[in-house]
Amino acid sequence: MIKYKLACKNCETTFDSWFASSKEFEKLKKKRLLVCHICNSKTVDKTLMAPSLRNNKKYIKNDLQLEKYENVKKTIKNYQKFIKENFKFVGENFAYEARSIHYNPKKKSKGIYGNASKKDLMELKEEGIDAQMIPWVEDIVN
Numbered sequence: 001m002i003k004y005k006l007a008c009k010n011c012e013t014t015f016d017s018w019f020a021s022s023k024e025f026e027k028l029k030k031k032r033l034l035v036c037h038i039c040n041s042k043t044v045d046k047t048l049m050a051p052s053l054r055n056n057k058k059y060i061k062n063d064l065q066l067e068k069y070e071n072v073k074k075t076i077k078n079y080q081k082f083i084k085e086n087f088k089f090v091g092e093n094f095a096y097e098a099r100s101i102h103y104n105p106k107k108k109s110k111g112i113y114g115n116a117s118k119k120d121l122m123e124l125k126e127e128g129i130d131a132q133m134i135p136w137v138e139d140i141v142n
């Protein structure tokens with residue numbers, strides 16, 4: 001048995017069909033016994049490649065986007081790793097900790113990271129405390 005993807009030129013439907021052999025397929029085609037399941041048209045032929053070039057391009061684009069996304073994810077993960085190793089996690093106390101470092105120069109501290117709202121960041125900025133918002137992905141399995 002051999003499976004062919006058939007395409008109807010009339011209604012542009014594609015469907016899979018089984019044949020005993022490629023010879024049988026040719027025979028049926030010659031006798032015009034290949035009929036579209038949808039519109040009963042006899043303009044049915046096997047497709048050798050993906051339905052259309054347009055679709056191929058779309059797939060390539062998706063692949064590129066996926067690759068881009070994976071790269072971004074990787075970058076963020078590396079960034080996170082660096083931060084986790086070099087900065088102190090202060091969780092929800094970020095704004096408080098940032099202020100305590102800023103207003104107490106004697107206090108030696110490595111960098112901190114944690115959660116802050118946009119409002120916190122605005123307020124910190126107004127006080128001259130530089131804080132960066134970075135994208136954060138939760139630990140991803142893989």
Ligand SMILES: [Zn+2]
Nearest residue numbers: 008011036039
């Ligand atoms: Zn059809």
